[in-house]
Amino acid sequence: MLTLDGLSKTYKTGDTALSDVTLSVPKGQIIGLIGPSGAGKSTLIRCINRLVEPTSGKIMLGDVNLASLGKSDLRQQRRRIGMIFQEYALVERLTVMENVLSGRLGYVPFWRSFLRRFPATDIQRAYQLLDRVGLMEHADKRADALSGGQRQRVGIARALAQGPELLLVDEPTASLDPKTSRQIMRLLTEICSERGLPAIVNIHDVPLAQQFMQRIVGLRAGRVVFDGPPDMLTREALTTIYGEEDWNAMRQGDEEQAEAEAEARGRLAVLAQ
Numbered sequence: 001m002l003t004l005d006g007l008s009k010t011y012k013t014g015d016t017a018l019s020d021v022t023l024s025v026p027k028g029q030i031i032g033l034i035g036p037s038g039a040g041k042s043t044l045i046r047c048i049n050r051l052v053e054p055t056s057g058k059i060m061l062g063d064v065n066l067a068s069l070g071k072s073d074l075r076q077q078r079r080r081i082g083m084i085f086q087e088y089a090l091v092e093r094l095t096v097m098e099n100v101l102s103g104r105l106g107y108v109p110f111w112r113s114f115l116r117r118f119p120a121t122d123i124q125r126a127y128q129l130l131d132r133v134g135l136m137e138h139a140d141k142r143a144d145a146l147s148g149g150q151r152q153r154v155g156i157a158r159a160l161a162q163g164p165e166l167l168l169v170d171e172p173t174a175s176l177d178p179k180t181s182r183q184i185m186r187l188l189t190e191i192c193s194e195r196g197l198p199a200i201v202n203i204h205d206v207p208l209a210q211q212f213m214q215r216i217v218g219l220r221a222g223r224v225v226f227d228g229p230p231d232m233l234t235r236e237a238l239t240t241i242y243g244e245e246d247w248n249a250m251r252q253g254d255e256e257q258a259e260a261e262a263e264a265r266g267r268l269a270v271l272a273q
């Protein structure tokens with residue numbers, strides 16, 4: 001269980017990115033974090049593992065307050081948090097298997113990691129994870145030979161190899177096409193519920209969040225302005241989160257995209273005749 005209590009962040013520039021954010025994420029729950037650009041979504045995710053230092057507030061992971069830890073304790077505690085990134089952050093020239101095993105680096109002694117000699121149990125576990133994310137037959141391929149969706153699956157397996165108690169996921173589908181995005185979101189939600197893992201997913205795509213998330217938290221100007229199930233995300237709620245102008249622009253953008261897709265489908269149908 002993760003509990004944020006009065007979390008605030010003001011950058012040195014004077015920008016207040018988070019104001020008094022309080023929320024709990026129980027085991028197995030996956031939260032979609034939405035909000036307009038600059039609302040504080042990335043800052044929130046980064047404050048939790050202290051890639052960004054919070055200005056005040058508590059970050060309780062179980063009974064440990066991550067916000068109050070010194071450097072070496074923080075290094076230990078970060079093992080409990082798996083990160084999944086938009087751009088995958090894989091080591092391109094290493095194999096899929098080596099990338100997954102790199103999730104164990106916080107646990108194996110330096111000489112072993114330097115020689116890339118991991119304990120047999122780690123290797124066995126990495127195979128199980130590759131099987132779970134559907135990449136068993138790609139274990140020996142180099143990461144740079146994979147598609148975007150496959151890379152993100154490696155990113156998920158690597159985060160799980162760490163044995164995390166919490167997943168922080170930063171725009172996991174922003175570089176993927178709509179179908180692959182849905183597959184990745186499905187995989188993430190299934191894995192969280194199978195393992196009882198809590199997760200926070202920073203997600204730009206509102207319909208995707210509505211389709212897959214059990215709970216949605218809407219941030220606006222650093223404050224939580226919505227917290228509820230996807231079916232409570234009404235037009236009014238979306239207007240509160242995004243503001244009238246941005247929300248209408250988003251809808252228009254969606255409509256334009258739907259029209260463009262329909263037109264393209266029409267052209268393909270003519271060509272196929």
Ligand SMILES: Nc1ncnc2c1ncn2[C@@H]1O[C@H](COP(=O)(O)OP(=O)(O)OP(=O)(O)O)[C@@H](O)[C@H]1O
Nearest residue numbers: 011013015016017036037038039040041042043044
């Ligand atoms: N390193 C930084 N230094 C100063 N201000 C920052 C820094 N990073 C973010 N900010 C400011 O903090 C606020 C929140 O930014 P943040 O990147 O967390 O928002 P976001 O919701 O993730 O936006 P986006 O969806 O565009 O990624 C913004 O006003 C931004 O300008």
